[in-house]
Amino acid sequence: xxxxxxxxxxxxxxxxxxxxxxxxxxxxxxxxxxxxxxxxxxxxxxxxxxxxxxxxxxxxxxxxxxxxxxxxxxxxxxxxxxxxxxxxxxxxxxxxxxxxxxxxxxxxxxxxxxxxxxxxxxxxxxxxxxxxxxxxxxxxxxxxxxxxxxxxxxxxxxxxxxxxxxxxxxxxxxxxxxxxxxxxxxxxxxxxxxxxxxxxxxxxxxxxxxxxxxxxxxxxxxxxxxxxxxxxxxxxxxxxxxxxxxxxxxxxxxxxxxxxxxxxxxxxxxxxxxxxxxxxxxxxxxxxxxxxxxxxxxxxxxxxxxxxxxxxxxxxxxxxxxxxxxxxxxxxxxxxxxxxxxxxxxxxxxxxxxxxxxxxxxxxxxxxxxxxxxxxxxxxxxxxxxxxxxxxxxxxxxxxxxxxxxxxxxxxxxxxxxxxxxxxxxxxxxxxxxxxxxxxxxxxxxxx
Amino acid sequence: xxxxxxxxxxxxxxxxxxxxxxxxxxxxxxxxxxxxxxxxxxxxxxxxxxxxxxxxxxxxxxxxxxxxxxxxxxxxxxxxxxxxxxxxxxxxxxxxxxxxxxxxxxxxxxxxxxxxxxxxxxxxxxxxxxxxxxxxxxxxxxxxxxxxxxxxxxxxxxxxxxxxxxxxxxxxxxxxxxxxxxxxxxxxxxxxxxxxxxxxxxxxxxxxxxxxxxxxxxxxxxxxxxxxxxxxxxxxxxxxxxxxxxxxxxxxxxxxxxxxxxxxxxxxxxxxxxxxxxxxxxxxxxxxxxxxxxxxxxxxxxxxxxxxxxxxxxxxxxxxxxxxxxxxxxxxxxxxxxxxxxxxxxxxxxxxxxxxxxxxxxxxxxxxxxxxxxxxxxxxxxxxxxxxxxxxxxxxxxxxxxxxxxxxxxxxxxxxxxxxxxxxxxxxxxxxxxxxxxxxxxxxxxxx
Numbered sequence: 076x077x078x079x080x081x082x083x084x085x086x087x088x089x090x091x092x093x094x095x096x097x098x099x100x101x102x103x104x105x106x107x108x109x110x111x112x113x114x115x116x117x118x119x120x121x122x123x124x125x126x127x128x129x130x131x132x133x134x135x136x137x138x139x140x141x142x143x144x145x146x147x148x149x150x151x152x153x154x155x156x157x158x159x160x161x162x163x164x165x166x167x168x169x170x171x172x173x174x175x176x177x178x179x180x181x182x183x184x185x186x187x188x189x190x191x192x193x194x195x196x197x198x199x200x201x202x203x204x205x206x207x208x209x210x211x212x213x214x215x216x217x218x219x220x221x222x223x224x225x226x227x228x229x230x231x232x233x234x235x236x237x238x239x240x241x242x243x244x245x246x247x248x249x250x251x252x253x254x255x256x257x258x259x260x261x262x263x264x265x266x267x268x269x270x271x272x273x274x275x276x277x278x279x280x281x282x283x284x285x286x287x288x289x290x291x292x293x294x295x296x297x298x299x300x301x302x303x304x305x306x307x308x309x310x311x312x313x314x315x316x317x318x319x320x321x322x323x324x325x326x327x328x329x330x331x332x333x334x335x336x337x338x339x340x341x342x343x344x345x346x347x348x349x350x351x352x353x354x355x356x357x358x359x360x361x362x363x364x365x366x367x368x369x370x371x372x373x374x375x376x377x378x379x380x381x382x383x384x385x386x387x388x389x390x391x392x393x394x395x396x397x398x399x400x401x402x403x404x405x406x407x408x409x410x411x412x413x414x415x416x417x418x419x420x421x422x423x424x425x426x427x428x429x430x431x432x433x434x435x436x437x438x439x440x441x442x443x444x445x446x447x448x449x450x451x452x453x454x455x456x457x458x459x460x461x462x463x464x465x466x467x468x469x470x471x472x473x474x475x476x477x478x479x480x481x482x483x484x485x486x487x488x489x490x491x492x493x494x495x496x497x498x499x500x501x502x503x504x505x506x507x508x509x510x511x512x513x514x515x516x517x518x519x520x521x522x523x
Numbered sequence: 524x525x526x527x528x529x530x531x532x533x534x535x536x537x538x539x540x541x542x543x544x545x546x547x548x549x550x551x552x553x554x555x556x557x558x559x560x561x562x563x564x565x566x567x568x569x570x571x572x573x574x575x576x577x578x579x580x581x582x583x584x585x586x587x588x589x590x591x592x593x594x595x596x597x598x599x600x601x602x603x604x605x606x607x608x609x610x611x612x613x614x615x616x617x618x619x620x621x622x623x624x625x626x627x628x629x630x631x632x633x634x635x636x637x638x639x640x641x642x643x644x645x646x647x648x649x650x651x652x653x654x655x656x657x658x659x660x661x662x663x664x665x666x667x668x669x670x671x672x673x674x675x676x677x678x679x680x681x682x683x684x685x686x687x688x689x690x691x692x693x694x695x696x697x698x699x700x701x702x703x704x705x706x707x708x709x710x711x712x713x714x715x716x717x718x719x720x721x722x723x724x725x726x727x728x729x730x731x732x733x734x735x736x737x738x739x740x741x742x743x744x745x746x747x748x749x750x751x752x753x754x755x756x757x758x759x760x761x762x763x764x765x766x767x768x769x770x771x772x773x774x775x776x777x778x779x780x781x782x783x784x785x786x787x788x789x790x791x792x793x794x795x796x797x798x799x800x801x802x803x804x805x806x807x808x809x810x811x812x813x814x815x816x817x818x819x820x821x822x823x824x825x826x827x828x829x830x831x832x833x834x835x836x837x838x839x840x841x842x843x844x845x846x847x848x849x850x851x852x853x854x855x856x857x858x859x860x861x862x863x864x865x866x867x868x869x870x871x872x873x874x875x876x877x878x879x880x881x882x883x884x885x886x887x888x889x890x891x892x893x894x895x896x897x898x899x900x901x902x903x904x905x906x907x908x909x910x911x912x913x914x915x916x917x918x919x920x921x922x923x924x925x926x927x928x929x930x931x932x933x934x935x936x937x938x939x940x941x942x943x944x945x946x947x948x949x950x951x952x953x954x955x956x957x958x959x960x961x962x963x964x965x966x967x968x969x970x971x
Contacts, residue, residue: 086637088605090695092699092716092717092720093690093695093715093717094715094716094717094726095688095690095691095715095716096714096715096716096719096726096727096728097728097729097730097731098728098731098752099716099728100728100729100730100732100752100756101729101730101733101734102745103751104730104734104748104750104751104752105734105737105747106751107750107751108738108746108747108748108750110737110738111749115737117733119908126817142695152648152720155716155719155720156716157878158725161716161726163751170766201733201737205731205733208691208731209653209690209695209715210695211692212691212692213691213692213693213694213695213698214689214690214694215694215891216693217692217693217694217695217697239542242541242543242657242661243657243660243661243664244661244664244665244847245661245663245664245665245697245699245847246661246662246693246694246696246847247538247541247590247657247661247662247665248694248696248697248698249543249665249693249694249696249697250661252694258942259561266543266544266545267542267543267544267657268540268541268542268543268544268547268603268604268609269539269540269541269542271544271607272540272600273602273938274605278544278607278609279544280543280544280546280547280548281545281548281549282544282545282548282549282552283545283546283549283653283656284853284854284872285565285649285653285656285805285853286549286552286553286653287551288854288870288872289558289561289563289649289854289857289859289870290551290556290558291859294619295556298556299552299553299555299556300552302552302555302556303548303552303554303555303556304548304551304552305553306557306803308548313872314872314873315872315873329546371856389847391850392847393846393847398841398846399692399693399837399840399841401837404691405732405733406732406733406736406737409736409737409775411739422736422737423736424732424736424761424762424763425763465636466928469883492846507674
């Protein structure tokens with residue numbers, strides 16, 4: 076593939092350095108010990124949802140597939156590793172030929188997940204799988220955290236459109252991924268041109284306070300904007316006095332004025348006043364957009380207000396209090412030797428100090444109740460019970476190193492909406508609570 | 524400059540799309556209205572520090588300079604903007620020739636800041652300055668948030684080294700910037716190879732639980748690691764039973780064992796036990812590294828424990844509860860016309876709804892008390908009082924479009940240590956409190 080498709084406006088020649096050093100030193104030691112070729116199963120899961128959240132949202136899968144496909148150690152990368160003596164020459168030789176040749180399964184992007192859900196499973200030699208830990212977790216932890224916040228906000232907004240405008244509050248490239256994740260979670264558009272360019276997400280935006288301040292009067296600014304962008308534009312009305320601004324806005328643009336934006340103050344109160352004023356001025360179709368430090372709670376509190384769209388920045392790109400998911404990438408099974416076909420053994424950290432995990436190559440299925448509503452996340456090893464066979468969650472993403480599951484972002488967005496709609500109604504309560512589905516295990520702790 | 528220097532392993536052909544759409548629509552309207560050429564002064568500042576924090580840390584300046592230098596609208600970007608009808612042809616023509624030709628002043632990177640500090644000032648035509656809002660804020664808001672958390676952690680750690688290992692908890696490129704910001708804030712090294720590659724930050728890492736689980740026994744794993752990486756390596760001792768693991772580790776590596784790492788459990792208790800056991804086994808020089816969900820409070824609580832180094836992940840890259848700074852980019856003064864030399868007028872949002880700001884092109888200085896300790900952040904317009912002339916904080920970063928202030932990261936890191944050391948002692952208290960310096964204004968609210 077053309078690496079220019081990876082993350083424009085940024086070209087990523089290789090994703091192989093999005094890696095923690097220990098992955099390479101483990102590789103070196105395993106190569107020397109003869110254990111690097113043991114067939115291994117790594118699993119991505121989380122032990123818990125963020126405090127009080129009812130469900131998680133898988134996001135970033137498409138970006139993971141891009142990253143795996145481009146995970147190559149080119150000459151510049153190898154030179155760096157040699158100069159810094161990160162690993163020895165034998166390991167560098169091995170890395171020079173690296174190309175992931177294994178299999179990846181996962182929850183399809185946009186699906187919901189719960190504690191213990193095996194959201195991704197990476198299978199191949201220990202050597203080829205261990206290297207992917209950091210890049211896979213970076214992408215899934217970031218994007219899933221944003222998508223989960225976006226999903227709550229889109230529930231809270233009902234059918235009203237949500238605009239993602241958080242680019243200025245996060246790393247400039249994290250912002251592009253955040254727009255993508257927000258779109259999956261139900262947002263309609265973004266202010267971020269890079270996200271429009273890269274992912275074809277609709278972009279929006281008209282003016283800031285600076286534009287009003289640039290002009291001699293607010294009325295001059297409105298006239299300049301309407302002259303250039305048309306009466307259908309959105310005028311920002313809170314630079315000086317909102318009431319005067321709304322009057323000037325309708326005088327300048329006429330009742331065809333597209334929208335007014337309110338970016339400060341008591342939004343509930345101001346929205347009601349502005350709606351009344353717009354109606355009195357005959358601008359009954361002029362919409363009201365609000366954009367000041369919104370989160371899902373503020374959005375919910377405006378449900379009865381005459382608001383037509385929400386712009387969300389900081390709280391979206393910071394995951395509304397939970398800027399990262401806590402997914403981990405753990406070895407859950409490996410072959411007893413490096414021989415082809417050697418039997419697999421389930422493995423798991425067993426320390427009494429915490430962070431214990433469950434070994435074994437897992438399947439997962441979502442059990443429905445008699446009304447077709449999800450009632451449990453069932454996770455197991457071995458054979459899938461026949462009654463759950465049709466409800467399995469893991470799908471093939473990469474087979475023998477080839478990506479087999481690329482899909483348009485709108486498919487992912489629709490999938491998320493459907494998955495959320497299939498959960499019990501309490502899923503979309505904003506109040507803190509337990510995960511809306513219990514996780515059930517269909518095997519003993521040492522099963523494989 | 525070679526764009527390959529910008530963010531390797533990622534090449535950024537242009538930073539011009541790290542832009543919110545409204546910057547381009549404002550440009551279009553201002554071009555048409557004849558106001559785009561008005562000389563303008565934009566200021567980056569924050570109205571408040573994160574709740575309870577005593578000081579902020581300026582970070583990202585070097586990345587801002589790279590971004591400004593590469594802010595160009597190439598053919599691919601222009602084609603996108605044309606296809607999506609973001610702006611009209613006249614504006615596209617203007618963008619095709621864009622190159623920032625103004626001046627940028629700022630607090631030097633690594634300096635501390637307070638509410639109201641004009642951490643950066645961008646000056647030129649409205650048109651050329653308004654476009655830089657998003658990319659400048661993205662970088663400063665992200666990097667400064669991480670550096671502030673890093674600075675608190677490094678205070679808490681005393682002289683003990685801190686390892687940045689949060690790549691897996693944040694966007695893969697945000698991680699690289701986070702390593703850089705952590706280094707500025709006082710961290711010693713990173714697990715992130717991309718950060719080593721791009722910024723020459725020392726990289727570290729040896730092994731994860733997966734390496735132990737790959738092998739038939741823990742002892743086999745330790746032997747494999749020591750065989751390959753030498754006795755000076757760090758062995759991870761909490762996969763099964765810590766006491767047994769420490770015994771095996773010293774048996775395999777001998778008393779020359781470099782370090783053991785503990786990644787779970789009650790670190791205070793376990794560190795004491797492991798230290799005692801290591802000493803009894805004769806491994807008196809073997810160090811102890813701890814790495815489980817640490818933040819500045821956990822680090823401080825381990826001050827009396829026999830710990831030699833801390834590895835910090837999640838809480839570092841998420842700003843320890845504050846993943847973004849709240850810096851804004853506001854027009855504070857602009858010329859009365861587009862004529863060269865037209866007089867400047869201070870401007871500011873005046874809405875009663877909140878978010879009001881102070882207009883005017885500002886200077887800033889840090890006043891010292893009789894003992895040479897900082898006692899106030901003084902901000903003003905007009906002439907700098909003679910007694911503060913030597914204590915001014917803003918330095919030139921870009922003159923006439925040319926970057927004039929590139930500097931090595933170690934200089935920035937040392938500057939931060941010195942700036943923090945110049946604050947009152949209460950600056951490094953971890954408890955919540957007011958900013959350690961008051962902000963004093965040396966002008967009336969309408970001064971320019």
